[in-house]
Amino acid sequence: xxxxxxDSSAAPTARTVAEFKAxxxxxxxxxxxxxxxxxxxxxxxxxxxxxxxxxxxxxxLAIAAGVEWLGxxxxxxxxxxxxxxxxxxxxxxxxxxxxxxxxxxxxxxxxDEFQALDNLRQATALQRRLELEDRTxxxxxQVNTSGEETKFGLEPASAAGFLRSLPGLDRLRVxxxxxxxxxxxxxxxxxxxxxxLRELRDQLxxxxxxxxxxxxxxxxxxxxxxxxxxEGATVVRVGQGIFGARALPDSHYWPGFAG
Numbered sequence: 217x218x219x220x221x222x223d224s225s226a227a228p229t230a231r232t233v234a235e236f237k238a239x240x241x242x243x244x245x246x247x248x249x250x251x252x253x254x255x256x257x258x259x260x261x262x263x264x265x266x267x268x269x270x271x272x273x274x275x276x277l278a279i280a281a282g283v284e285w286l287g288x289x290x291x292x293x294x295x296x297x298x299x300x301x302x303x304x305x306x307x308x309x310x311x312x313x314x315x316x317x318x319x320x321x322x323x324x325x326x327x328d329e330f331q332a333l334d335n336l337r338q339a340t341a342l343q344r345r346l347e348l349e350d351r352t353x354x355x356x357x358q359v360n361t362s363g364e365e366t367k368f369g370l371e372p373a374s375a376a377g378f379l380r381s382l383p384g385l386d387r388l389r390v391x392x393x394x395x396x397x398x399x400x401x402x403x404x405x406x407x408x409x410x411x412x413l414r415e416l417r418d419q420l421x422x423x424x425x426x427x428x429x430x431x432x433x434x435x436x437x438x439x440x441x442x443x444x445x446x447e448g449a450t451v452v453r454v455g456q457g458i459f460g461a462r463a464l465p466d467s468h469y470w471p472g473f474a475g
Contacts, residue, residue: 225437225438225439225456225457226438226456226457226460226461227239227242227243227456227457227458227459227460228460229459229460229461230274230277230278230281230458230459230460231274231277232277233277233280233281234281236277236278236280236281236282236283236458237281237282239457239458239459239460240278240281240282240283240458242457243263243454243457243458244263246441246442247261247263247441247445247452249442250441250442250445250446251445253442253446254445254446256445260450261445261449261450261451261452262285262450262451262452263285263452263454264285264287264310264312264434264451264452264453264454265278265283265285265286265287265454265455265458265459266287266288266289266312266437266453266454266455266458267283267286267287267288267297267455267459268287268288268289268290268293268313268455269293269462269463270459272297272300272301274459275297275301276301276304278458278459279301279304279307283458284306284307284308285307285308285309285310286301286307286308286309286310287310287311287312287331287453287455288309288310288311288312288313289311289312289313290313291311291313291315291319291322291323292319292322294309294311294322294326294327295322295325295326297309298326308328308329309326309327309328309329310327310328310329310330310331311323311327311329311330311331311332312331312332312394312434312453313332314332314334314368315330315332315338315342316338317337317338317341318341320338320341320342320344320345321345323342323345323353324342324345324346324348324349324351324353325345325349325351327353328353328354329353329354329355329356329391330342330353330354330355330356331355331356331358331394331434332356332358332368332369332394333355333356333357333358333388333390334357334358334359334368334369334370334378335378336378336381339381339382339385339388340385342355342385342387342388343385343386343387343388346387346388347387351387352387352388352389353387353388353389354389354391355388355389355390355391356390356391356392356393356394356432356434357370357375357378357379357390357392357393357394358370358393358394358395359371359372359375359393359394359395359413359416360372360395360396361395361397361408361409361410361412361413361416362395362396362397362398362409364398367396369394369395369396372412372416375393375416375420376419376420376423379420379424379425379428380425382425382428383425383426383427383428386427389429390427390428390429390430391429391430391431391432392417392429392430392431392432392433392434392450393413393416393417393420393430393432393433393434394433394434394435394451395409395410395412395413395434395435396409396435396437397409397410397435397436397437397440397443397444403440403443406440406443407443407446407447409435410435410436410443410444410446410447410448410449411447413433413435413447414433414447414448417430417433417448431450432450432451433447433448433449433450433451434449434450434451434452434453435447435449435451435452436449436452436453437452437453437454437455438454438455438456438457441453441454
């Protein structure tokens with residue numbers, strides 16, 4: 217695994233609506249500058265705030281400041297927040313961490329998006345539960361572009377076969393691919409992970425089954441999303457750049473993750 221980067225991407229810890237507005241404005245300015253530098257259309261990249269470990273009282277302040285999506289790693293934490301914040305209209309939930317099949321019922325009930333689809337058992341469990349809930353779910357297929365054993369996701373060579381197994385699962389709306397880059401001070405190593413996902417997406421587009429969408433690329437987090445945008449990211453997942461540094465290391469929440 218790559219050398220850990222210093223936590224220079226964390227924003228000042230926000231505890232008021234005004235502070236959240238300032239942090240959000242800073243992140244959005246960085247996104248806009250990266251879009252312009254890459255020759256991308258303004259607004260072509262969606263900001264997904266990563267809200268893991270952030271309690272509901274602070275989330276209410278962030279929502280008042282303009283946060284509309286909550287990105288969560290752990291299903292139990294996400295389900296609790298969906299229940300406790302149910303009085304707020306228009307909130308959307310994206311589950312971005314690995315999902316055990318026995319938790320599919322929870323995701324099917326409340327989530328708007330699932331970004332870590334990487335095996336057929338998981339996919340069929342979601343399909344069954346979504347049928348019972350009479351819902352559909354936007355999904356991203358997770359690909360392990362760094363080759364690190366600590367990370368979940370399909371090997372790039374396995375992605376085409378996996379996509380061919382999905383068209384019968386009509387409750388899953390495949391939108392694109394997701395990856396976690398290597399957590400390293402070597403920017404070229406980080407960028408290579410993003411390049412690999414973009415090139416894989418471009419290859420898969422030519423052979424993807426009907427109904428499988430591959431327009432979206434979810435890649436890049438607080439410390440590296442400019443590189444991801446340069447390589448074609450359409451969704452960037454930012455936590456510490458909005459909420460401030462976490463009390464515990466990222467490995468406590470998700471092996472191989474930094475957001």
